[in-house]
Amino acid sequence: MDQCSPKERGVKLVASGRVEVRVRFAPSPTGELHVGGARTALFNWLFARHHRGKFILRIEDTDVARSSENFYRVVLDSLKWLGLDWDEGPEKGGRYSPYIQSQRLHIYEKYAHKLLEEGKAYLCYCTPQELEDYKRRLEKEEPLRYSGKCRNLSSEERKSLEAEGRKPALRFRVPPGTVWVDDLLRGRVSFENRLIGDFIILKSDGTPTYNFACVIDDSLMKITHIIRGDEHLPNTPRQVLLYCALDFPILRFAHIPLILGRDSSKLSKRHGATSVSYYRGQGYLPWTMVNYLALLGWSTSDSQQFFGRDELIQKFTLERVGKSAAIFDPMKLEWMNGEYIRRMDLDELVNLLIPYLRRADLIEEKMDSATRQKILKVARLEQERIKVLSQIVDLAGFFFTGDFAYDPIPVEKRLKKDYVPSLLEEMRMRIEALSPFEEKELEELLRRLARDFSLSPSEVFHPLRVALTGRMKGPGLFELAGVLGKGEVIRRIERTLEMHKNSL
RNA sequence: GGCGCUAUCGUCUAGGGGACCAGGAUGGGUGGUUCUCAGCCAUCAGACCGGGGUUCGAAUCCCCGUAGCGCCA
Numbered sequence: 001m002d003q004c005s006p007k008e009r010g011v012k013l014v015a016s017g018r019v020e021v022r023v024r025f026a027p028s029p030t031g032e033l034h035v036g037g038a039r040t041a042l043f044n045w046l047f048a049r050h051h052r053g054k055f056i057l058r059i060e061d062t063d064v065a066r067s068s069e070n071f072y073r074v075v076l077d078s079l080k081w082l083g084l085d086w087d088e089g090p091e092k093g094g095r096y097s098p099y100i101q102s103q104r105l106h107i108y109e110k111y112a113h114k115l116l117e118e119g120k121a122y123l124c125y126c127t128p129q130e131l132e133d134y135k136r137r138l139e140k141e142e143p144l145r146y147s148g149k150c151r152n153l154s155s156e157e158r159k160s161l162e163a164e165g166r167k168p169a170l171r172f173r174v175p176p177g178t179v180w181v182d183d184l185l186r187g188r189v190s191f192e193n194r195l196i197g198d199f200i201i202l203k204s205d206g207t208p209t210y211n212f213a214c215v216i217d218d219s220l221m222k223i224t225h226i227i228r229g230d231e232h233l234p235n236t237p238r239q240v241l242l243y244c245a246l247d248f249p250i251l252r253f254a255h256i257p258l259i260l261g262r263d264s265s266k267l268s269k270r271h272g273a274t275s276v277s278y279y280r281g282q283g284y285l286p287w288t289m290v291n292y293l294a295l296l297g298w299s300t301s302d303s304q305q306f307f308g309r310d311e312l313i314q315k316f317t318l319e320r321v322g323k324s325a326a327i328f329d330p331m332k333l334e335w336m337n338g339e340y341i342r343r344m345d346l347d348e349l350v351n352l353l354i355p356y357l358r359r360a361d362l363i364e365e366k367m368d369s370a371t372r373q374k375i376l377k378v379a380r381l382e383q384e385r386i387k388v389l390s391q392i393v394d395l396a397g398f399f400f401t402g403d404f405a406y407d408p409i410p411v412e413k414r415l416k417k418d419y420v421p422s423l424l425e426e427m428r429m430r431i432e433a434l435s436p437f438e439e440k441e442l443e444e445l446l447r448r449l450a451r452d453f454s455l456s457p458s459e460v461f462h463p464l465r466v467a468l469t470g471r472m473k474g475p476g477l478f479e480l481a482g483v484l485g486k487g488e489v490i491r492r493i494e495r496t497l498e499m500h501k502n503s504l
Numbered sequence: 505g506g507c508g509c510u511a512u513c514g515u516c517u518a519g520g521g522g523a524c525c526a527g528g529a530u531g532g533g534u535g536g537u538u539c540u541c542a543g544c545c546a547u548c549a550g551a552c553c554g555g556g557g558u559u560c561g562a563a564u565c566c567c568c569g570u571a572g573c574g575c576c577a
Contacts, residue, residue, distance in 0.1 A: 234575035303528045461539035473541035
């Protein structure tokens with residue numbers, strides 16, 4: 001067993017079972033929050049809530065060139081929208097603030113110097129170009145790792161390198177031996193130190209590398225469990241080495257499987273729609289997103305599909321997280337959103353629909369109660385059809401404007417029939433005389449009309465549907481006519497008759 | 505190139521030695537309900553990566569391959 005025994009050190013933490021669970025999500029503000037990140041955040045959040053612990057948000061923005069204030073905002077917004085509230089972090093503060101790495105540089109520096117003084121790290125003057133060249137010269141069989149060139153420089157050598165104007169980076173001196181990671185999902189994973197190679201902890205510009213900053217922050221912030229994506233597993237032995245060197249306790253790890261794109265490569269921009277804000281904009285409900293993401297890599301023994309918030313928190317455990325990567329399936333996400341929309345309270349649905357109707361200019365900025373009533377009726381009719389909120393514009397736009405475009409296919413199939421003009425003409429007259437104008441009466445009228453014209457009911461219904469909506473599909477004909485009202489129905493029949501005259 | 509992880513229907517998954525001729529969900533097919541679509545109901549097709557072991561018995565345990573993915577820059 002090594003002098004720095006992960007087992008030995010890990011035990012302290014396990015034994016003290018009463019310690020409050022503290023987990024963190026540590027995004028880099030170098031892009032929008034994508035579904036993979038959201039899922040990692042979610043698992044951390046669920047774990048924290050399940051154990052009545054703390055969920056901490058930390059911003060890893062040491063890559064100044066790629067980080068932006070804008071993305072920082074988007075990431076925070078997306079988390080809030082999903083309902084993943086954090087107990088400590090930006091905007092919230094906490095005992096271990098600041099929670100933004102760029103404001104913690106002095107801390108990393110302090111620990112870096114400690115390691116330097118103790119001889120556990122050393123200055124490296126190699127330039128990126130030299131390292132690149134070295135790598136290229138490596139034998140095929142050799143692992144890619146640092147040569148150790150600057151490991152044992154004399155002070156004279158250092159002076160002369162510095163005289164050349166070289167800015168040193170700080171490298172960690174990897175001791176001989178073996179490290180292992182006791183992963184909650186995968187068991188013990190061992191790594192040989194000699195294959196790791198001395199790695200950089202402080203770049204020549206003084207900023208810390210991911211592994212270093214991460215170790216310092218997680219330790220100082222008293223994190224108990226690191227739940228993060230699988231892609232970090234190969235980084236973990238480096239971090240374990242650092243915990244040892246810094247005399248920090250080794251935390252518990254759980255590397256959760258990645259989310260992949262359709263082509264089963266790691267989800268990225270080129271897979272198209274992957275950001276949380278995209279799905280938000282399209283009209284996915286936040287809870288759909290949470291529910292769906294929870295099912296990517298986690299499941300219950302009965303493969304339950306739908307969960308309420310408290311139920312999910314109560315049922316979520318790391319033990320039931322799978323080990324293999326999962327492909328993100330937009331189809332199932334859409335289905336689930338449709339399910340949640342169908343279960344939604346009608347008034348709530350109306351509220352969610354309004355911004356989309358407004359953006360499409362189908363309703364006025366200021367809304368009177370009659371309009372709201374109408375939206376409510378429309379929502380009732382479309383609720384079972386709509387899967388994503390933004391679809392309301394396409395599905396139900398015709399309710400709000402008489403000036404919709406006619407879909408050419410149904411026009412061809414249903415309107416361009418010889419019997420249609422005289423049928424519509426007669427229909428218009430009879431509807432005009434119809435009182436009251438109610439669904440039941442309208443249906444009777446149309447069925448009688450069919451008999452009088454020796455047509456099947458469908459041969460009457462279909463042309464009217466196209467005349468009223470411009471399309472072949474949609475809610476029930478009588479229901480939608482009821483929402484439109486007598487005047488509008490007559491107007492649209494006339495418009496169709498007019499169109500007929502012109503095209504024939 | 506080295507190291508690591510993973511491997512059940514197209515996809516998400518249940519399964520942790522016999523209860524599995526492998527269950528659920530999604531997606532797809534078919535039929536029914538209906539003015540269309542959606543929904544709902546019914547129904548069909550669809551998987552244990554390959555090979556060796558261990559065992560009376562393996563999707564389940566071990567080994568070796570293979571493949572996918574990830575990390576190291």
